[in-house]
Amino acid sequence: MALLEVQNVSRFFGGLAAVNDVSFGVNKGEIVGLIGPNGAGKTTLFNVINGFYRPSKGEVIFKGERISGLKPHKICKKGIARTFQVVKPLQRMTVLENVMASAFVRARSRKEAEDAALELLEFTGLIDDRDLVSKGLPLGKRKRLEIARALATGPELLMLDESFAGLNPTELNESIRIIRQIKERGITILIIEHHMKVIMSISDRIVVLNYGEKIAEGPPDEIGRNPQVIEAYLGEAHNA
C-alpha cells in the first residue's frame, strides 16, 4: 500500500483549475519527483497535501487515513513535513532556535529539542552557523536550514519545494548528498524540482504535471523519452 495517495484531486481558484483530477501514489522509501513547467500546479498540489488548501474535489490519503481537510499542523504531526519554494526561515531567530522550534513538536523537554536540533544541524552541515541569525544566511544554507527544520518535526514523508533552485554547483552537490542520506534514514521524499539533471539522477519515479493535469508518470529514463513530456517541458528547456 502506498504511503501517500493523491486521489483525483482538483483545486479550483475561481474558474481556474490549478490542479485538475490528479492521482498518484508515493511508496514508502521512494524519492518521487514532481515536475512540470511554471504554473503547472506543483506548489498548489503541495499546498493541498500539506493542508494549506482543501482540495475542491478528491482526497489525500496518508497511511490509509484521509488527511485532506485537516489543518496543516495536524498533518505535520501525522508525519508530513515540507519546505517552501520561497524560503521562510524564522528570520530573527538563530539557526539553532529555528530548528529547535520545530523539534519541540516531538520533543518533550528543552534538552531533547536542543539535542535533536544539534544532530540535524550536524547532518545538514549547518552546525558552525548555529548561533547566526538566520536572516544573514546565504541562500544555499537557508535552503538547507529549511530541510533541517522540516526534518526536526520527525516526518515520514518529506516534501521539498525547489530546494535546489538558485544553488551553485558546490551547494548543489552538498544538497544532493543530503537528500540521498535522508532517504537512507528511511524517510520518503516527494520533490518539486526544475533542475533536470538533479531530478533525473535522484528520483525513483517522476510525475509530470502540465496545466494542472498529470500527463505522465514513470521511471526517469522513461519520462526522458516520453514525447508528451518533451513537448510540454523538456522541449522548452532544450530550445532555451
Add this chain to the structure above:
Amino acid sequence: MKKWLPYIITGLLALLPLIGLSTYMMHILILVIMWTVIGMAWNLLGGYCGQVSFGHAAFFGIGAYTAGILYFKTGLSAWWGIPLSIFFVSVASLLIGYVTLRLRGPFFALGTLAIGEVCRVTAENLRDFTQGTLGIMLKERTWIDKTWYYYIILGIAVFTFISIRKIINSKLGYYFVAIREDQDAAESLGINTTLYKTIALILSGVFTGLAGAFYMNYMGYIDPEIVFALHDISIITIMVVMVGGVATFWGPVVGAVIMVLLAEMIRSIPRLGVAHQTMFGILLILIIIFLPNGIVGDFSKIRKFFRFGRAG
C-alpha cells in the same frame, strides 16, 4: 553579573521604602512598577508572539472592574479581585481571542482597538452592574501609607517577570517567536498557531488584569473613562514597550521608568503640560525612526552614538 541582575534590582527595590521617600516619590515608583507589569504582559503577546494589540485597556479594565464590582456588590475586600481577576480575565481573553485572533497583522490591531472601545462603552452603559460613568469608589482604602501598596505591586511585578521569563525560555516561547516570524511556516511545522496565539493572549491578558485589579485597590476609584481608556492605557502600554524595547526582558522596565517620569515631567510644565499626548506622539515617531528596537534593543546603537560624539 547579568544572571544576578534581577535579584539585585529586586533587592534594591525592596529596600527602597526604608529610606523614607516622600509620598509623591512612592506614588511615582508604584506607577512605574505597575506600568512595568502591563508592559511585560503586552510584550509577551505583541513582542514575542507578534500580535500587536491596541486594546490592552480591555484586560486592564476587566481586572479593575472584577475587583470593583466584587467590592461594590458583595462587600468583600477588593483585594480578592486580584486572584479573581485571573479567572474573569481568562474567560474574557478567550472570547476576545476567538473573535480577533482569526485576523492577522494590522487587522488584529484594529480588532483589538475596537474591543477596547466596546468594553468601555459596555461598562458605561451597564449601569446596574458597573455604576456607569459614576464609577466605583472604595469607601476607604486599606492603607493611607503607600508602603504596602508598593510591596504588593512589586510582588506582582516579580511574579510576572519570573513567569514570563520561564514561558519565553520554554517550548511556548519558541512557538510564540516562530508564529511572529512566519505564521504559515509555523503552522506547517506542526505548531497549532490558533491554539498558541490564544494562549499568548490569555497569559498577556491575565498579567494585565492583575495590574488592573491592583489599580482599583490602590487608586480607590475607577470609571470606564479611566480604566478602559484608549489613549491613557492601550496606547501608553504600546509606548512603554516600544520605547523600552520590543521582545526584550528589560525593555518594559526601562520603558515604564521613562514613560512615567516623562508623563509627570511634561504635565508639570505650565501651558505645555496639557499637550502631553502630542509630546508622546512625537516621541513615538522619533523612537520608531531612530531606535526601532527600543532603548534596550538598540542599546549598542546608543552607546556607539555617544562614543562617536566624544571622539569627534
